[in-house]
């Protein structure tokens with residue numbers, strides 16, 4: 499299969515996740531094309547058998563590049579088997595309320611764009627104070643304290659569970675295409 503991986507990232511963790519997924523897909527004997535969604539305007543999905551879209555969540559929303567892309571592809575995208583990788587810090591925790599909020603962010607995207615992915619994978623991202631400006635440091639200290647009370651607020655920390663992500667990707671690749 500030839501699989502498009504379109505991604506939107508701010509501090510780089512979703513880009514890292516997208517690259518990891520591309521390698522996994524290639525190792526499984528398929529082909530993958532990585533594309534920043536901000537550069538995907540006017541793209542035809544015709545060459546691809548499946549589509550993975552990935553975005554981090556900032557302040558309760560996916561990147562605008564993701565919703566713009568999904569809305570612009572409202573004809574072609576629903577016809578492709580698809581997976582949304584939803585990257586956040588809330589996914590690093592186990593709070594039922596946070597997980598309901600993550601579900602709602604994904605269903606709001608579907609309502610706004612008309613694209614309902616076949617599967618949504620909630621993926622834990624990273625806490626990267628070394629890359630934040632003052633505003634981001636302020637917001638993120640509160641978020642990380644809620645998710646991981648033992649975390650050092652001054653140290654970068656990656657929460658992404660790579661083996662779990664691999665299992666999700668392998669299972670999605672094994673799904674029969676409708």
Ligand SMILES: Cc1cc2nc3c(=O)[nH]c(=O)nc-3n(C[C@H](O)[C@H](O)[C@H](O)COP(=O)(O)O)c2cc1C
Nearest residue numbers: 507508509510511512554557558586587588623624
């Ligand atoms: C300013 C800011 C706001 C964020 N807002 C949220 C949020 O509302 N919910 C959440 O779970 N994570 C939030 N995060 C955490 C990011 O989703 C997480 O750091 C992710 O790894 C970022 O991925 P990226 O580097 O690809 O942008 C926020 C991060 C920043 C810097």
